[in-house]
Amino acid sequence: MNRLKVRQELERFFIEDIASSDLTSQLLFPPDQLGAGRFFMKEEGVFAGEPIVREGFNLISEQIKVEFHVQDGAQLTKGETIATISGPVVSILEGERVILNLIQRMSGIATLTGKAISLLEGSDTKICDTRKTTPGLRMFEKYAVRCGGGVNHRMTLDGGVMIKDNHIAMFGSIKNAVQHVRKALGPMTKIEVETESVEQVKAAVEAKADIIMFDNRSPQEIKEMAGLVPDHIATEASGGITLETLGTYKDCGVQFISLGALTHSARGLDISLELEVD
Secondary structure: OOHHHHHHHHHHHHHHHHOOOOHHHHHHOOOOOEEEEEEEEOOOEEOOOHHHHHHHHHHHOOOOEEEEOOOOOOEEOOOOEEEEEEEEHHHHHHHHHHHHHHHHHHHHHHHHHHHHHHOOOOOOOEEEOOOOOOOOOHHHHHHHHHHOOOEOOOOOHHHOEEEOHHHHHHHOOHHHHHHHHHHHOOOOOOEEEEEOOHHHHHHHHHOOOOEEEEEOOOHHHHHHHHOOOOOOOEEEEEOOOOOOOHHHHOOOOOOEEEOOHHHHOOOOOOEEEEEEEO
C-alpha cells in the first residue's frame, strides 16, 4: 500500500472517531503517563495490517513505539503476540479503536482468502477479489486479499476494460463492443469479456479479447467453454461461486476464480490490545 494514501485515509478515520479529544482517557490519565502492551490473537487466523498499526500510531504520536513480532500474511494461533507497543497512554488509547477495527477486518479477509486457496489445493487456479468492497476501505481490503495469498482484480473502473452483458446488449455484439474500445486503447490496457454461452465464448475469442470470463456457469459448463479458448487468452470464472461450492471448480481449467465474498462477507478476526500503565 502507498504510505501517503494510508496516512491520508487513517487521518480521516481518526478525525471521525476522535473529534476534538478522547474525553475519557484525558480525564483519567495525565498527558505524560506512559504505558505498554501487546496486540494479540484471540483466535487462529491470518494477520494483515502491519502498515495500519505503524502509520496509525505514528500519526497519533511520534512518541509511540511499535515492535512487530510477525509479518503480514502469517498464520497465527490463538494467544500469539502480533506486536508490542509503548508510549503515552492517552495517545495509545486515542488510536486503539480505529486501528483494531481495520486490522480485525483485514485479518478476517486474509483468513477467508487463505481458506479459499486451500480449497483449490493442487490446482494452478488463482483466487482473486472483485470490486464488491466497503466504500472507503478498498485499498485496505484488497491489500488483505494479497496478504491471504490471493491476487487483485481491478482496483478501480479505469484499471481495465470489462465488457459485460449490458455493454454487449447496447452495442449489439461482443465483436462490435471489443472493436469499439480497442480503437481508443493503448497497448497496456487489457480487455476482458463476460460470457454466458459457448456462442459468446467463440465470439470473444474471434474478437481477440485478452481475458474471457465465464459468468454464472457450472464447473462442467466452464470446463467445456475453457477448452475453446486459446492458451494466450486468460480465463476467469465468476458469479454464484461460494466457499461451499468452490472445491467443485478446482479442475474446470480456468486461471482465475473471482469471489466477491472475500470482501463483502468476511467476518472480522478477533484481535485485542492488552495495555498496562507504567
